[in-house]
């Protein structure tokens with residue numbers, strides 16, 4: 001019975017998918033900022049704007065192995081009538097060279113140079129070694145060069161004091177390269193949210209190869225969630241499997257709360273069964289239940305709560321697919337919010353098949369998407385949509401979301417598609 005239609009804090013109030021996401025946004029805000037070294041920053045989110053510190057390249061340098069020359073000396077050079085320049089010296093990358101050679105001394109002179117070595121300022125171009133021939137202490141040049149040819153100028157890549165990375169941007173491998181090139185070894189990012197994972201159920205076996213006794217099943221939710229979360233800048237730890245011992249769960253939850261874990265996630269024990277103790281323990285420990293049921297299929301009994309110390313709680317249903325999509329859509333939204341990211345936008349895909357569903361509940365369907373020969377993203381609804389069926393995930397790379405009011409889908413209609421691993425960077 002729906003005993004209190006207007007109060008989202010009761011177990012029997014079902015909210016819409018978008019309302020659940022909005023409530024997560026409303027109750028969360030960006031997490032604290034920390035300075036970390038760049039080698040730990042991959043996937044983290046910049047919490048401050050970062051400007052360039054240095055000109056890159058720091059000095060004019062050669063793009064080729066060859067000779068630094070002046071273009072005006074080689075105007076007449078050709079294969080048949082090479083121009084002979086006398087050699088002033090040699091420069092390798094990494095050497096501090098006499099860059100201030102007097103330009104008056106440079107007429108018909110050349111400076112042997114390696115890729116990356118500083119170009120003495122008296123020369124205006126570099127002729128590649130292939131177009132030359134060394135002869136005693138001279139070099140024969142078989143082609144003219146253009147002014148500035150094969151010189152990489154100071155600041156041509158980055159100039160000093162320019163915007164480099166904006167607050168809110170995700171540190172990916174490309175940004176790590178740019179920051180390193182800038183001599184920036186520590187950056188301010190949003191702290192990695194800490195996440196504790198609990199599984200619940202007397203039937204669960206953790207060891208992957210243990211022989212099952214009658215009534216037992218394997219805990220596939222925890223390893224799934226740990227590995228899924230690894231693509232995001234979070235610190236996740238397995239807080240253990242609870243075999244339907246609510247007293248022990250209250251103790252373990254208290255320890256996770258005392259560690260100021262940012263997000264605690266459990267799977268199982270949130271529905272209507274005799275051992276579905278999660279809502280009771282949350283309330284007992286002072287947590288406020290923000291919602292407990294969503295109009296989605298699967299995944300209906302997803303619970304979201306917040307404790308007075310700021311820790312968020314997700315009670316995900318135990319069925320593997322329900323737990324999986326609870327993590328993908330709702331826990332992900334919280335992580336995005338804590339890390340100051342804008343709400344995720346789905347991609348539009350053309351659905352290759354027709355589908356009918358019960359109106360009133362949104363459907364989240366195991367799906368496989370690919371680009372067809374017309375460069376369009378198309379997707380299929382996989383057979384085996386029940387929330388206990390793991391096997392279809394082997395062929396899935398995302399989810400189709402059909403909103404509450406949808407009753408049927410015709411072949412070729414556009415749908416919202418969410419990749420299994422969200423596009424993070």
Ligand SMILES: Nc1nc2c(c(=O)[nH]1)N[C@H]1C(S)=C(S)[C@@H](COP(=O)(O)OP(=O)(O)OC[C@H]3O[C@@H](n4cnc5c(N)ncnc54)[C@H](O)[C@@H]3O)O[C@H]1N2
Nearest residue numbers: 199201218219220221268269270271272276317318319322
């Ligand atoms: N009378 C009702 N019964 C149920 C309802 C309902 O509204 N009224 N809702 C159903 C729906 S929908 C779901 S989803 C499940 C959710 O139940 P719980 O969250 O309480 O989860 P459990 O009962 O503990 O487990 C459900 C199912 O999943 C298996 N499980 C649990 N943990 C794991 C794990 N770590 N790895 C793999 N599989 C797991 C468990 O053995 C059960 O088969 O409730 C329905 N019932």
Ligand code: MOO
Nearest residue numbers: 298299300322387
């Ligand atoms: O909707 Mo429950 O989440 O089927 O399996």
